[in-house]
Amino acid sequence: GLSMDKIKLMLxxxxxxxxxxxxxxxxxxxxxxxxxxxxxxxxMFCHGVFAMGGMSKACFESKFEVFRSFGWSExxxxxLARNSPYTLALSEFKLKQGLNFFMKVLxxxxxxxxxxxxxxxxxxERRVIPRNAVIEVLKEKKLIRPNYRVSSCxxxxxxKFFNRFVLP
Numbered sequence: 001g002l003s004m005d006k007i008k009l010m011l012x013x014x015x016x017x018x019x020x021x022x023x024x025x026x027x028x029x030x031x032x033x034x035x036x037x038x039x040x041x042x043x044m045f046c047h048g049v050f051a052m053g054g055m056s057k058a059c060f061e062s063k064f065e066v067f068r069s070f071g072w073s074e075x076x077x078x079x080l081a082r083n084s085p086y087t088l089a090l091s092e093f094k095l096k097q098g099l100n101f102f103m104k105v106l107x108x109x110x111x112x113x114x115x116x117x118x119x120x121x122x123x124x125e126r127r128v129i130p131r132n133a134v135i136e137v138l139k140e141k142k143l144i145r146p147n148y149r150v151s152s153c154x155x156x157x158x159x160k161f162f163n164r165f166v167l168p
Contacts, residue, residue: 013046013050031057037081044082048081066095066099070100072110084120087120098120101124101129116151119151119154128154131161132150134166135150
């Protein structure tokens with residue numbers, strides 16, 4: 001079963017789930033629990049339901065295939081899914097774009113990406129690439145440590161990023 005709080009959250013965010021065939025919702029709940037390995041008591045369970053509710057089994061499999069094409073193991077993919085279920089709801093194009101940049105340009109490993117919840121969900125053009133350019137300049141000028149990674153500053157708001165890295 002689901003707690004009342006989780007049912008309330010689902011009603012508020014995706015009320016249409018409750019007017020659809022109950023077997024459909026039950027299948028989604030089981031898929032989140034069994035395929036993604038997110039237990040019903042986890043805070044991420046509802047997020048997994050929201051992400052999985054918007055995609056077919058074929059779409060789900062094709063997202064996993066994108067990760068496999070970049071050398072990810074099943075374990076790496078499931079770690080990412082448990083930490084950030086909405087990542088699976090991203091388009092294949094956005095997934096490939098993010099994985100290509102982080103793995104091929106910045107030399108990140110799957111474990112690095114899977115452990116940082118927002119890494120693939122933020123905009124490459126508006127956040128990742130510009131911030132990476134700032135970080136690289138600061139490294140060249142030896143103003144920050146050489147092993148500083150852009151993923152460490154992706155969750156900062158624009159003003160906080162500017163105050164910490166641009167204005168000083």
